[in-house]
Amino acid sequence: MLQAVPSIFGVIVISFVLTRALPGDPAVYFAGAMADKESIEQVRQALGLDRSWVEQFFIYVGNLAQGDWGQSLKTGQPVTEELLKRLPASLELTFIGLGLAVLAAVPLGILAATNPGSWVDHICRLLVTAGVSLPTFFTGLFLIYIFYYLLGWSPSPLGRLNILYLSPSHVTGFYIIDSLIAGDLEIFLGALAQLILPTITLGLFALAPIARMTRGAMLGALSSDYVRTARANGLSKSMILLTYAFRNASLPVLTTLGMVFSFLLGANVLVEKVFSWPGIGSFAIEALIASDYAAVQGFVLSMALLFITVNLTIDVILAITDPRVGLEE
Amino acid sequence: MSENLVTVVSFSLFLFIVFLGLFGEFLAPYDPLATAASNTLRPPSWTHPFGTDNLGRDVLSRVIVATRLDLSIALSAVALSFVIGSALGSVAGFWGGWWDRIIGRFSDTIMAFPLFVLAMGIVAALGNTVENIVYATAIINLPFYIRVSRAETSVRREAGYVAAARLCGISEIRILATQVFPNTLPPMMVQISLNMGWAILNAAGLSFIGLGVRAPDAEWGIMVAEGATYIVSGEWWLALFPGAALMIAVFCFNLLGDGLRDLVDPQRRT
């Protein structure tokens, strides 16, 4: 955990410098349409932007230390509040996207690894490569066009829930979980329907690395000495495939999942934009365009923390699955 | 056999794309920048196989001409991150210790960013130019090169031939440069090829949110972004063709990278 501190500090510094280097002048932007020079200066003072960068940086870090991540200029809300409210939306999307990808990619990878070099292998490979070659924004747009606009099968691509619903009362922030807790099947289905297109868009993108890694790891495991031993002892095919080969192959796949997860969180910036998803990605784009310093910094910082959390979680899972982890000298 | 077929197909596709990149402007049937206010938003036809856009420009010509820009962005970004990344990575992998720690931290810090957002931030901060897209793409790719190069170097650090070179009194830096580095190249080539596709997607993504190439230059991402607004009104060809071109190019690089990986590392495939 301690090792992450320098990285987080690096992230804070880089994001600070980067936001200050943004060409937009928030004072001008937020002074309003008809503001004159004088009122712009007033806004600048009010935002503390008249101080030097160094001064601003120390104020920022000091505030961070007190848990104050600042206030988003664009939405007028505290950044932490905004992020906490939006994070579940992004996570819900990413988790389900990742889940879909895993559900599709792992069997594909296993299938390919058990028949290496066969046409099944090649089809899997083509399919998966095609998935990663699709620009997410492009996929999203065409899915909307076809399934919402032309066919009318999916609900309007408007965020997490149809406008007519109020969100379920906040427990986890995940609508599909909260609605079940509240026992409201209708909202659950509504939220689920909203999730289908964006998660498919994301999932397609995540397919390739997972399938590729599954295939590689399975190939390695299947040609390993211990699988040979298992076969020499006549263990059943399913036992060999699942208990022996796959459980071992799942270790590198799990590590890849961590990577893919953080990667998806970043990549769903575009998906959120296309689907009007009220997540932290779309929040970040708008903040960046508006030179909304605190919001951009808060976003980057929260992503870095999330990244570390995800890796930590994966380490814990690895330690549970793999007895070698954590015990080595 | 079919494995070779895939590689052959993707390689010929690659040649085709490179060909378009080199000679696109001579192949394009129309001037990609010429507007025609009387001939806007025409669906695909014989005269305009990919239709025309909102200013009456020929979409086919724009898609063809865009190849060069997209390729050169991806190529220069990848080249840049390859040079810097492999230098840093091999230093970290070869000497380890503090070098490794500092370079590792640096790479960790980049990785801790959501990469696409970092690229957005860099382009937004430095300005909306092609060069800055290249820099941004190179920076976010850097950790991957550092990682591969470091790993490949550190497994060779203790190789017998490195020890033998030491016995010849060759200086460490020359051992790294002449004995170790050339041997890390094949896996790096795989990384490069896989990265090309990603770099193209990245540049297109930046263009899509408006942080990319300047108008009126044709670029696939920006064309999809512009075309996106027309999809609902039924003018699907504006976004579809550049999007498909983008996809095919990325697809081709990914397949090629896969094929290269098999060549370089046949053990990974049976």
Add this chain to the structure above:
Amino acid sequence: MKRRNFLKSMGVATGASILPFLKYIPVEAAGKKDTLVVVAANGINSLDLHRKGTNRPSYQVTVNIYDRLVRFGVKKLEDGSLAYDSTKIEPEVAESWTVSRDGKTLTFKINPKAKFWDGTPVTAKDIKWSFDRAVSLGGFPAVQMKAGSMTKPDQFIAVDDKTFQIKLPKPSKLTLPDLAVPIPFIINSKVAKSKATAKDPWATEYLHKNPAGSGAFKIVRWDPGQQFVYERNEDWALGPKPGVKRVIVREVPSASTRRALTERGDADLYMDIPAKDSKEIVTKTGGKVKVSGAPIDNCLHVLALNLKYKPFDNIKVRQAIAYAIPYGDILKAAAYGRGKPMFGGRDMKPTSVEWPQPFPYDTNLEKAKVLLDQAGMPGGFETTLSYNLGLAAWQEPTALLIQESLKKIGIKVKLDKIPGASWRTAALVKKRLPMHLENFGGWLNYPDYYFFWAYKYGHLFNSSNYKNPEIEKLVNDTLHMEVIDKKYEENVKRMIGIAFEDVPRIPIYQPYLDAAMRAPVNGYASWFHRQLDVRSITKAGV
């Protein structure tokens, strides 16, 4: 009410329970009759217009939930669309008003029916507190108040509970209209003061999230970045009762999604629809969606030439460019016909005070070349044309067409797309863009008001750095002058004449403000503030 959808709690469970499974929401469904769903590009960021950093979309909140002393009337245009009437001022909180003979004192009688949401009557003290706040907090509100010659709190006098006075340093035709813009809204000062602190005497933190007004609507829900919901104030008595009970304003960043939602009937009203969509949406839906729009008063889409940069200091160069703009193509490809041409005027001398009016230029490359020769630049030159990424919908095609056309007279143009955040700094504050597209529109519909902002040196929207002593004098003289003044017409014609001649800003067209709405939605009017005034909207049930 809490987690169930609210329609259900209102007793229309049957309709709502099947909603998610339908292809689209049946707008005509009984339950939705008094609910209006609006889609907008941008969300609001504050419920308090006086607060620093409050964005443009937030203006509509002020319009709908707060009242002002007076408001503009509404007129019917030739095509049947409704639009505000800049010439007609109607009472709102003020029952009546008088202007002293010297024109320097305005006295308002307050309508006893004006009541805040908490039931307390609106008093002159509330109005004074609110106006004091508007001029004291600085920023945009202060600037706008200044346009009406209101700058200091001591100009506002609460004579008694029901009488409010404004003292002016000199009479001005702009004061009364300026009271009808969104800025001078009336806050429940008792509530606000109770939340004020020593550090924050104007209760900006409280009012930012908790409005305290008397308006026809209240905000019942606000999810920043997603949506907010109005609910009708049933006790409002300062005008006809609003036709809808509830309005959901949903933020949808993508224009094509907004259009799709409207076309499919998932949204009732789509404000600020791009010209192309407004042209197509009616026929596409077979009349299920209609478009209502009007040219935006006192607003022009212009190509601005910055006189600080050579060779734009040369009048011949500016005129040459004015002759080289492909006006017709732009109107077709960028405005899709939804614009009033501002070219092809007959005479270099204006014949009326009408504003905006077509400038006496048209696409004439020969003439442009001649002028360029005369300017001593027969070979042309190179320059950069900047435009705003946020307004790329019309500015990008316009810029591309201009680029192409100018190339024909030898002017090589590089295009520079500037993100919205940097745009204002670059174009308006630093005024460092040599050639750029601009779209200023004045809230108060007088030509001299436009000139005040866009042609006076140093003023915000004079991004051309245009400086002409005669214009300075003319604007100063005319700005507060009544329209009926004898010199008014002469001065304004002269101003326009100078603008024709000097063309620091080359007008291309006057844009329309269009809104698309489902057929049952009526009563939509376009406003100078370009926001939705939901008070007049009605929705027919089927």
Add this chain to the structure above:
Amino acid sequence: MKHEHFLDVNELSVEFQTRNGIVKALEKVSIHVDKGEVLGIVGESGSGKSVTAYTIIGLLDRAGLVTNGKTAFDGMLLSGAKEALLSDLRGREISMIFQNPRAALNPIRSVGKQIEDVLLRHVQASRYNVRKKAIDMLDQVKIVDSKRRYWSYPFELSGGMCQRVMIAIALACNPRLLIADEPTTGLDVTTQKATMDLIQELTRNRNMSVILITHDLGMASAYCDRLVVMQKGKIVESAPVVKIFSEPQHSYTKKLIAASPGPKSQLADLIDTTDEMSEADIEQLDKPMQQFSQKKSATPNILEVSNLVKEFTVRDSSRFRLPWSGKISSHQTFRAVDDISFSLKRGESLGLVGESGCGKSTTSSILTRLLDPTSGDVIFDGENITSYSSVQFAQIPQRAKIQMVFQDPTDSLNPRYTAKDTISEPLKQLLFIKKREALNERVIKLAKMVGLPENLLTRFPHQLSGGQKARVGIARAIAVEPLLLILDEPTSALDVSVQAVVLQLLNKLKRDLGMSYIFVSHDLNVVRLLCERVMVMNRGKIVETGMADDVLRNPQKDYTRNLVSSIPHFEPGKKVA
């Protein structure tokens, strides 16, 4: 088809499909095993001995194809049998154990569970008594504290323990045939013997048939009843053990026996003919090379090592995985080399023997000055070379005087350098020969000296055989006329016949060039052939020093005694158990 044998393999042929076309792996191989019999299959790498075993048990991988022959097990036809039947037989009737036992066990499953998997699969136990049976098996393979070990994972066990677990798994269902594929390769000699003894004991008790596949003739002679010798996919000879050693029939068998060093064999005995070298090369070898005559020097000892210590910091890595996140280290030191002193005379060869981890490799790295010692002196040719750091040492002329031959000939050659490039490297760097003609001349001469045909000089390592690569490595090491050559297990990766040739070459070079050798090896028998004196190391310390033959015949220390007695060896005409 004959049915009298318990296992009968009849004219088995197997082909492999590779990128370079079809390779014949087995050609008409016929073997048979009777009940209770131990059959040894011996041969060098690539002889097809493992393929034979895999084919019998049906584990041939996808690329392999049986083109001919039949296998019958206890009257049951195995060839062409359904996978379901084979899978049922495997583990229950026929089981197999492999080399590298740690890798052959599932790394993330406790060893007890792995035994249970087999028991449950073949219905040899029910859910209720399976654990008891598994623990019982662990007891049978003499794993102490079996109840606790039941929960152990392979990485927590030593290589020998893992092999015992493997044996437990293989024998859990009381099969009737055990195939042991190089079961002790990679284990230390003492462990090797214990493991083999255990296998012998358990299989004898159960009257099992055993096929023991090995490259080690000594081991085959010690544990087998009958031997089959294979070469290039064919059986060249098959006979009872005693007969094979006393009256070998086939020339290959003879060569193999000759090449396997025993406690009494001499270097000259190892080869009678060789196909690795042409006649001309051998002639060349016999000519003394005067041009490399040694300068005489005052000091009788070329090397004096005193109180040499090397400590390593043991890092306690609490694992947290951001890539390369530094590991928090609690400083614990481990002495790899613990205060050793010895000397080496000019022209002398010293053997450095010990099991893995004894510190012999660390010592050789310090002597070659690739590693800095923690303390102690190394006086080389009258000069204390530890006064230079390893980086400084690279710059001084003495650098050329100490060279090394590496263990793995593949790993020690740069894959992108041709043989010529590799050999010229030290000439360019240390002797500053830059001219092409001069370089060529030297390289060709060196190639001749090591018996490397000139036409192979332009080849890359992957185009050379193991023996050829070893020659390139030796040529590189002697190119700069070193005084001291350190040989780090130079033959351990080579087949015995190649090993014999290389040993002879090394011996000849020593004689001709007057170099001193330090020969690092785990194999006392090999060391003895080349070295006058040996030094036995254990845990960083020198246990015993003495003349090679004395140490081998009459070891003084328990450790050495145990080491010597563990070496499986054969004496022609006599069966050793």
